[in-house]
Amino acid sequence: MIHPNSDVQSTKIGDRTRIWQYVIVLPGATIGQDCNICSHCLIENDVVIGDRVTIKSGVQIWDGVTIEDDVFVGPNVSFTNDIFPRSKVYPESYSKTRISKGASIGANATILPGITIGINAMIGAGSVVTKNVADNTIVVGNPARSTKNKLLK
Structure with a gap:
């Protein structure tokens, strides 16, 4: 389902994925199946x-x-x-950021460039992630730090 008020330019979208109103998906993006992309989102090309x-x-x-x-x-x-970042100055390549399988990122968190968030990690709402996050780790705060609690696998 692609809402008629969205602008989806990519053809690489999996079955049963729902894209809601006012979403922009640029032509190079790839989105898997059974996803839910809520309103007012932007997905660039190399995603x-x-x-x-x-x-x-x-x-x-x-x-x-x-x-x-x-x-x-x-x-x-x-x-x-x-x-x-500088206005009208573009890097030759952008930093690669990876959000690993099963991770959760809370509302209003900020993920800096080049970060890897590990498998099943949890990022608390409002956290600013400045370093990689290990698998099964909960981080909170600014900068985000481990709570020393581990999630069950």
């Missing part, structure tokens, strides 16, 4: 989204971001892809 991913409203996913299967991205999560 890969796996299967069974939920992306809540207000999320922009920039070039260089890969989101693996079974990931939850909360409302208004901010991904970044340029460590030194």
Whole structure:
């Protein structure tokens, strides 16, 4: 299902994926099956989204971001892809960010460029992730730090 008020230019969208109103998907993006992309999202060209991913409203996913299967991205999560952004100055390539299988990112979290969030990791709402997050780890705060609690596998 692709809402008629969205602008989906990619043809690489899996079966049973739902894309809601006011979503823009650029032509190079790949989105897996059984995903739910909520309203007011932007997905750039060099983006890969796996299967069974939920992306809540207000999320922009920039070039260089890969989101693996079974990931939850909360409302208004901010991904970044340029460590030194300047107006009208573009890097030769963008940093690669990976959100690993089963991870969850809480509302309004900020993910800096080049970060890997591990398998089943959980990012607390409003956290600013400045370093890689290990598998099965919960991080919160600014900068995000481990709670020392481990999630069950």
